[in-house]
Amino acid sequence: MHKDHLGIREITRVEGHGNIVINLSKGKIEELRLDIIESPRFFEAMLRGRRYDEAQHIMSRICGICAVSHTSASLKAIESAMGIEISAQARLLRELAFAGETLQSHMLHLYFLTLPDFFKMGSVVPIMKSMPDILRPGLDIKKLANEIGRVVGGRYVHPISLFPGGVAYTPEKKELKELKDSLGKSFCLLDKTVETFSQFPAPLFCKDREFISLKDKGGYGFYDGTPFSSQKDSIKEKTYTTRIKEYCVPHSTAKHARTRGHAFMVGALARVNNNFADLKPLAKKIAKRFGLTAPCTNPFMNNAAQIVECFHTAQGAIDTIDKLLLMGPKPEKAGKPAGFGTGIGLVEAPRGTLYHEYTINKEGIVVRANCIIPTAQNLRSMEEDLKSYVPTLLGKTKKEITQGVESLVRAYDPCISCATHIMNVRFTS
Amino acid sequence: MVLNCEEEFPAIVELVNIVNFREAMSERSNDYDIAFIEGSISRKEEIRKLKDIRERASVVVALGACATTGGLNCLKNRFPMEEVKSIVYGKDAGLKIYDTIPAAPIDSIIKVDHRIHGCPIIKEEFLETLKSLLMGKTPFTPNYPVCVDCKLAGNICVFEKGMTCAGPVTRAGCKAVCVTYGRICWGCRGLTDDPNISAHKETLGRYGLAEESVLRSFDLYGGYALEKGRGKKNA
Numbered sequence: 001m002h003k004d005h006l007g008i009r010e011i012t013r014v015e016g017h018g019n020i021v022i023n024l025s026k027g028k029i030e031e032l033r034l035d036i037i038e039s040p041r042f043f044e045a046m047l048r049g050r051r052y053d054e055a056q057h058i059m060s061r062i063c064g065i066c067a068v069s070h071t072s073a074s075l076k077a078i079e080s081a082m083g084i085e086i087s088a089q090a091r092l093l094r095e096l097a098f099a100g101e102t103l104q105s106h107m108l109h110l111y112f113l114t115l116p117d118f119f120k121m122g123s124v125v126p127i128m129k130s131m132p133d134i135l136r137p138g139l140d141i142k143k144l145a146n147e148i149g150r151v152v153g154g155r156y157v158h159p160i161s162l163f164p165g166g167v168a169y170t171p172e173k174k175e176l177k178e179l180k181d182s183l184g185k186s187f188c189l190l191d192k193t194v195e196t197f198s199q200f201p202a203p204l205f206c207k208d209r210e211f212i213s214l215k216d217k218g219g220y221g222f223y224d225g226t227p228f229s230s231q232k233d234s235i236k237e238k239t240y241t242t243r244i245k246e247y248c249v250p251h252s253t254a255k256h257a258r259t260r261g262h263a264f265m266v267g268a269l270a271r272v273n274n275n276f277a278d279l280k281p282l283a284k285k286i287a288k289r290f291g292l293t294a295p296c297t298n299p300f301m302n303n304a305a306q307i308v309e310c311f312h313t314a315q316g317a318i319d320t321i322d323k324l325l326l327m328g329p330k331p332e333k334a335g336k337p338a339g340f341g342t343g344i345g346l347v348e349a350p351r352g353t354l355y356h357e358y359t360i361n362k363e364g365i366v367v368r369a370n371c372i373i374p375t376a377q378n379l380r381s382m383e384e385d386l387k388s389y390v391p392t393l394l395g396k397t398k399k400e401i402t403q404g405v406e407s408l409v410r411a412y413d414p415c416i417s418c419a420t421h422i423m424n425v426r427f428t429s
Numbered sequence: 430m431v432l433n434c435e436e437e438f439p440a441i442v443e444l445v446n447i448v449n450f451r452e453a454m455s456e457r458s459n460d461y462d463i464a465f466i467e468g469s470i471s472r473k474e475e476i477r478k479l480k481d482i483r484e485r486a487s488v489v490v491a492l493g494a495c496a497t498t499g500g501l502n503c504l505k506n507r508f509p510m511e512e513v514k515s516i517v518y519g520k521d522a523g524l525k526i527y528d529t530i531p532a533a534p535i536d537s538i539i540k541v542d543h544r545i546h547g548c549p550i551i552k553e554e555f556l557e558t559l560k561s562l563l564m565g566k567t568p569f570t571p572n573y574p575v576c577v578d579c580k581l582a583g584n585i586c587v588f589e590k591g592m593t594c595a596g597p598v599t600r601a602g603c604k605a606v607c608v609t610y611g612r613i614c615w616g617c618r619g620l621t622d623d624p625n626i627s628a629h630k631e632t633l634g635r636y637g638l639a640e641e642s643v644l645r646s647f648d649l650y651g652g653y654a655l656e657k658g659r660g661k662k663n664a
Contacts, residue, residue, distance in 0.1 A: 017451075039471050040527050045516040046504035054649060057615060061501050061548060112432060112453055123454035125442050132439065139435040146433055154610030156433050157549045161610045168611025248521035255518075406455075 018414075020386065020405055027394055034383045034409070036252035047369040052078050052337070052360050053164050059356065059371070060158045063415060065108065067157045068101035068149065069349035072223065073356040073371075078164045081343025081360045085335040090166035092324050093152050095223045097159055098347070099317040100148025102222070103141060105350035106268070106306040109413045110197065111138030114303055117407045118200040134196055137189035141310070144182050148317065151175045165334030173325065180321045186314050187282075193307060194286060202300035205389055205408075209297055209381065210259060211270035212244070214348050220278040220312060221271060222348045228274050229259070230295060237344050240355055246372060256380045257372065263381040266352025266374050267413065268305035269296065283312035299385055300411045306350075337364065349374050351413050375414045382412055431465075437556060444563060463488045463562060465545075469495040469502045469532045476538055483539040488562060491534070491541045492555070494548035498619040499653035501548070502532035506652060533653060543568050546600055546618035548650070554602060571602040572622050575614045579605035587613050588636045595647040597632060598624035616650045 005023050017038040023031035043062055047055055056074040060067045072094060079086065112124045115134075119127060127135055146156040151171045153159025161169035214225030215234065227235040227243075235243045246255040258264075272279070272287065276294035279287065287293070290304035345356040352374030359368040389408055393401045432453060434441065441447075448458040464486035470476060483489055494500040505513045510529055514522035521527075535541060545558055561568040571577075575596035579586070582605045587594045595616030596605065607614055648655055 037526075039468075039475070040514075040517065040529060041471070041502065042505045042513050042517050042529070045508060045513040046501060048516065049507065050504070058501055058504070058649070064549065108432060116455070122456040123450070125447065125454065128439050128442055139438075142433075143435040146435075154606055155549065156552070160607050160612050163612065169609075248518055248524065250524055250526060253526055 020409065022386075022390060022401075022405070024394070029387060029390055032383065032387050032390065033251050034379060034386065036254045036379070038253055040253040044369045044371060047358070047366050050366055052082060052358075052364045052366060055358065055366055055369075056163060057158075062371070062373075064157050065105050065415060066101060066349045066351065066354075068097050068153065068159055068162075069347050069354055070356075071159055071162050072098055073345040073347045073349075073354045074358075075162060075164060076345025076347070077343045077356040077358045078345075078360065079335075079343065080345065081341050081358055082164070082364075083338035084165050085338075086166045087332050087335070089170070089324065089327050089329055089332060092320050092327075093167050093170070093329075094162055096317055096320045096324070097149055097152040097162065098223045099313045099320065100145045100152070102145075102313045102350050103310055103317075104145035104149065106310050107138050107142040107145060109350075109410075110193070110303060110306060111135060111142070113410055113413070114407075115196075117403065117410065118197075120403070137192040137196075141186055141189050141193070144179075144186055147182070148179055151179055163334070165336065166332055168334070170329045170331050173329065176321050176324055176329070180318055180325075183314050183318050183321070187311070190307070190310055190314065193310070194289060197303065197307060198290060202298060202304065202411075203404075203407075204298070205300060205385075205392070206297045207299075207385065207388055210262065210264040211273045211295070212259065212264050212266050212377070213270040213274045213353055214346060215274055216278070220275045220280075220316075222313075222316075225346075225348070227346065227353060229264075230270070230273055237346060240344070240346070241357070241370070241372070244355075244372060244377065246376065252379065254373070254376045254379060257377040258380060263384050264377065265299065265381045265412075266377045267302055268309050268350070269299065269302040270352060271348055272296070272305040272308055279308065280312050280315045282315060283308050286311050299381075299408065302411045302413065306413070340364070342368075351375055351415050352377060373415075375412075378412050378414065382409055382414065431555065434552060434556065441559070445559070459485055461486055463490065465490045465492045466496050466535055467492045469499045469534060470538055471502055471529055471532045473528070473530060479535060479538050488542050489535075489539065490543045490545060490558065490562075491536065492545050493550045494546065494617045494619070494650055495532075496535050497541075497544045497546050498650050499532050499534040499537075500617075500650060503652035503656075504649070505529075506531040506656065544570060546570070547603060548617040551603060571600060573601050574621055574624070575599045575601045575603065575605050575608075575618070577601050578603060579608050579614075581605075582609050584608045588632065588638075593633075593638055595651070597629045598626060598647070616647045618650075620651065620654055 019035040019037060021033045021035060047058055055078055056071045059074040060071045062070045116123050121127060149156050154161050161167050211230040214221030215228035216225035227240055244257050244259055246257045249256050273294045287308045292301055292304050340360050340362045342359045347354050354374055355372040357370045358366050361367050385408060393404045448461050464482050491497045495502055514527050518527050543558060545555055558568040578601040579596060584605060587608055592613050594613040596614035598620055599614055599616045600618040600621045603618060
């Protein structure tokens with residue numbers, strides 16, 4: 001009997017360590033696994049017994065790419081548990097830092113991790129050497145996005161000034177105006193991004209699925225909103241953990257998740273699908289250009305959804321700066337704790353819905369913490385997609401199958417470091 | 430952070446042949462001169478991997494707080510490992526895949542030639558270290574406390590504002606950015622080689638603060654060093 005084992009050992013160009021194992025027998029998949037081998041990190045245990053005002057500092061370290069998202073979810077959980085009020089200005093500054101991170105993370109994924117697939121190259125390095133002009137817009141937007149993080153939070157990653165009760169630092173008017181100018185100029189860089197990425201149409205791979213993301217009353221669910229499913233029902237914050245069930249699997253240090261017994265997808269594509277009507281007009285136009293209309297069930301279109309979100313976010317950041325400039329900005333006093341208990345913080349991290357929940361006692365000590373990470377919520381969906389996608393690749397060379405399989409996983413923009421709290425394909429024979 | 434060198438990256442790839450960077454590259458090779466190692470040790474298998482890298486590389490650089498001090502990961506060392514696993518994985522905590530050992534910096538296992546401190550690392554310090562290594566120079570690492578950086582930055586001392594701070598015993602080089610942006614020093618760059626602990630205690634006394642409150646803030650990043658220090662005292 002002919003047996004083929006396709007193993008991708010330590011999948012590259014994703015955040016964290018994972019393997020894909022594919023066992024083929026007589027042209028059929030006998031076994032397919034996405035092994036997550038990243039060291040488990042135990043953040044929920046690390047947080048236990050720490051003071052509430054250290055929590056966002058600790059939890060930011062879950063990820064060097066989406067640190068603002070973890071900080072934001074953490075602050076929301078702390079502030080909701082302790083009844084801490086924050087000012088309108090603090091909220092806007094946090095939203096601005098958040099927008100910077102979305103741009104930065106999407107650019108990193110699109111240009112550094114995905115683009116090499118399109119050119120059949122192993123990394124961004126040969127692109128940098130042979131086609132620097134293709135890369136330039138990505139580098140420039142990423143740099144601007146990092147600068148937003150620095151102006152608001154004090155540095156590129158692990159924001160300093162965002163802390164329970166508000167912000168410990170307010171940027172100068174001049175700095176905000178400069179950011180606004182640069183954001184205005186970023187649209188022509190984003191146009192170039194559209195030009196580059198629209199040359200590489202997504203493989204056709206549509207598969208019905210449930211999309212979960214936040215949805216905001218006043219607009220696109222990003223920094224705020226309540227969880228919403230494409231099955232047309234909203235999920236209450238408090239019932240998120242009964243609706244989204246995490247469970248352990250023996251081949252992954254990251255947990256998997258299901259809703260009502262099946263897989264679901266979170267991330268840019270889920271957000272665009274659930275919030276399409278609330279996209280800014282320019283972003284909608286770009287969606288059209290990529291043929292992205294809601295509902296879109298092709299996971300490869302997550303890349304296009306990220307580009308659409310970059311337009312939406314750049315415009316959103318300009319609007320936020322305008323509001324801040326009208327207000328001052330001026331230094332402020334931090335809000336103080338008014339109680340204790342359990343609080344939940346939800347945001348749309350670049351890779352999807354991020355959930356932090358802490359119980360804080362009357363001494364201000366965290367006694368229990370639970371985090372549900374976007375990539376963990378996507379793992380089951382990724383595995384199921386691979387099971388449907390690999391048969392369409394059979395007959396191709398191992399190299400081509402590996403490339404196809406890796407591209408699919410990369411399109412999800414998985415962050416395994418966050419989720420363990422991916423990748424090598426391994427073919428076995 | 431290395432991928433945040435947008436301006437410098439093209440020059441870096443001209444000067445250095447990057448052969449293994451799993452996060453950003455598909456190609457990989459085990460033939461290298463300089464190894465930058467991120468992260469702390471938290472699994473038995475990593476010890477073997479680490480020793481293997483040490484054998485291959487002529488220069489080993491510990492990159493970031495987890496590698497240089499054990500970092501925040503050492504917070505889990507406050508509990509027995511069985512408890513740590515069950516807090517996160519519940520009834521499935523016994524699965525082999527979740528095996529873990531107390532976190533430790535990489536120099537607890539192998540010899541480290543240079544250290545780039547901090548969480549996060551500072552881009553300029555990374556670039557300076559890389560440049561020095563390429564020119565055959567010893568990279569410069571400050572060995573004075575964050576207080577020096579803080580004075581240079583023109584900050585008001587956080588003790589004056591009624592807060593505590595790990596700055597007086599923490600290695601400088603960060604331009605005291607956390608204090609500049611309204612917070613305190615959390616000690617992410619580790620202790621200076623010869624921290625003036627007794628003077629620090631005096632300062633704390635002057636502000637009516639107990640040593641314990643600073644040790645507490647310092648053990649976010651200094652847990653491993655403190656534990657080791659206690660071990661020495663007991664020995």
